[in-house]
Amino acid sequence: MYSAPIIRKTFDVLRLIVSSNRSLGVTEIAKTLSLSKSTVFGILRALQDTGFVTKSKTTKKYAVGQELSKLSKIVLQGDVLAMIARPFLEKLVELVDETVFLCAREDNTVRVLDTIETSKKLKISSPIGTKFPITAAAFCKAFLSPMDDNEIRDFLIDRGLPKYTENSIIDVGTYLEEIAKVRQRGYSLDFEEYHLGVRGIATLIIAKSYPVTSICILGFTGSMTEDKLNDMAKHLMNTAAEISDRLSQ
Secondary structure, three states: OOOOHHHHHHHHHHHHHHHHOOOEOHHHHHHHHOOOHHHHHHHHHHHHHOOOEEEOOOOOOEEEOHHHHHHHHHHOOHHHHHHHHHHHHHHHHHHHOOEEEEEEEEOOEEEEEEEEOOOOOOOOOOOOOOEEEOOOHHHHHHHHOOOOHHHHHHHHHHHOOOOOOOOOOOOHHHHHHHHHHHHHHOOEEEEOOOOOOEEEEEEEEEEOOEEEEEEEEEEEOOOOOHHHHHHHHHHHHHHHHHHHHHHOO
């Protein structure tokens, strides 16, 4: 069976970048895969030109690009992912009594794949297909958290941090401090940073070491009180872990 060596090497480079879940430089990739730097550089240049990897302006390291993210979403299409996740999300809604959203990043937006509403009358709701800006607080913090700080800084400087409310974080340095807390906790918090009167908690769903989507709990500040947030976060993390395990089988 014929196998083009350069194609195999290209897939090896992509597999390494995805599985590492962090940015990698030419030297590290070449050493890990026992390839010459010139070969790795050529492969990365082609992958960058086609959008399958992205290169940090600051560190010169490479990470997963938008085109690869798009392909992963095609493989795990929204309706299939929602079908797998829904039983877990329905259980989560029962536990937290707030509306839960399953969302995926699409370029500079976050699209709602599924919405499971709480039964109470006063609740947050958005129909399937609704798109939020990637800078919407809880979503943005969750989706950016796997990236290294230099990449995040480049991303935020390029796109800016809009002042949606008086609580919005618009300083890049302060935002990076918040991202550090997200990594430590495993979830992001939104204290009326996107909409006044609305709080949110979000975390990522990981399939075979790759972040594919996120779960977000949204509710009014009056019902998502400080004393409830810790328990909500625990239920959220447990649900994300269950879905991640299911997708990784």
